[in-house]
Amino acid sequence: MLRSCAARLRTLGAPRWLPEGWRAPGSEPRAAQRSFSSEEVFHKDYAVPNPSWNKDLRLLFDQFTKKCEDGSWKRLSSYKRGCALRVKDFQTHFLDPKHMKEEQTSKAQLFTRSFDEGLGFEYVMFYSDVEKRMVCLFQGGPHLEGAPGFLHGGAIATIVDTTTGTCAVITGGVVMTANLNINYKRPVPLCSVVVINCQLDKVEGRKIFISCSVQSVDEKTLYSEATSLFVKLEPKSDIKSC
Numbered sequence: 001m002l003r004s005c006a007a008r009l010r011t012l013g014a015p016r017w018l019p020e021g022w023r024a025p026g027s028e029p030r031a032a033q034r035s036f037s038s039e040e041v042f043h044k045d046y047a048v049p050n051p052s053w054n055k056d057l058r059l060l061f062d063q064f065t066k067k068c069e070d071g072s073w074k075r076l077s078s079y080k081r082g083c084a085l086r087v088k089d090f091q092t093h094f095l096d097p098k099h100m101k102e103e104q105t106s107k108a109q110l111f112t113r114s115f116d117e118g119l120g121f122e123y124v125m126f127y128s129d130v131e132k133r134m135v136c137l138f139q140g141g142p143h144l145e146g147a148p149g150f151l152h153g154g155a156i157a158t159i160v161d162t163t164t165g166t167c168a169v170i171t172g173g174v175v176m177t178a179n180l181n182i183n184y185k186r187p188v189p190l191c192s193v194v195v196i197n198c199q200l201d202k203v204e205g206r207k208i209f210i211s212c213s214v215q216s217v218d219e220k221t222l223y224s225e226a227t228s229l230f231v232k233l234e235p236k237s238d239i240k241s242c
């Protein structure tokens, strides 16, 4: 029988899609190199090649996997139930915990991992702690169509938010997107692969500024540019109710 989301997350501990060894600033260290129970195995890592991945995506995946060999880059695992934050952390910071009803959260899935294989968001992220840089290799499937033959702008915004957001979480822990600005320069062909390069620009108090570009694999086409502002949440006792 499936256990509740909260119970599963309590078991799982730290967010599993983050680089090994990562921990939220100020939080206790995550348990190192735990053995996996059968329950954890149930949760499949989607940030690995599957039959829907085209040649470009596989090639780039292999290139970045090679960069991981010396430890300068890390591949981030990605799960359908890959909540960005531990429930405990989130409840500490969330504005109004009454919105986190267990019967709803138990059905929750990460938006970008809610499509059948190959139809939606196929992606993998790699992070360099040295360079404070995140790269997302993304293939947008046929169910993300906007203008005929091209990706929906909302789908591009989603993968940009997810990539920059992941970078912000690694930098600042419990954060939310406060602002996302995207310039769409060229339409992205459906089912093509793009490379999203994002970098940490600056941190000012609770504010984390991240920018990114969305380019073709050969880097000849700049599809979009974006800037994001993430705000580190404060513990709820310090936050005005909304």
Ligand SMILES: CCCCCCCCCC(=O)SCCNC(=O)CCNC(=O)[C@H](O)C(C)(C)COP(=O)(O)OP(=O)(O)OC[C@H]1O[C@@H](n2cnc3c(N)ncnc32)[C@H](O)[C@@H]1OP(=O)(O)O
Pocket: 017, 082, 083, 084, 110, 161, 162, 163, 165, 166, 169, 176, 177, 178, 179, 205, 206, 207, 229, 231, 232, 233, 234, 239
């Ligand atoms: C696998 C996992 C993937 C992980 C990545 C997931 C990525 C997806 C992330 C999301 O999509 S989050 C969902 C979309 N975002 C939201 O729903 C957030 C809604 N907004 C809020 O909850 C609050 O406005 C927010 C938490 C962002 C800020 O509220 P606070 O009360 O904590 O902060 P406050 O308003 O005091 O502002 C703090 C600072 O940020 C600044 N600020 C806040 N919002 C801003 C804004 N929109 N533009 C510019 N500055 C802003 C504000 O001026 C101030 O600057 P100073 O410190 O210099 O005074």
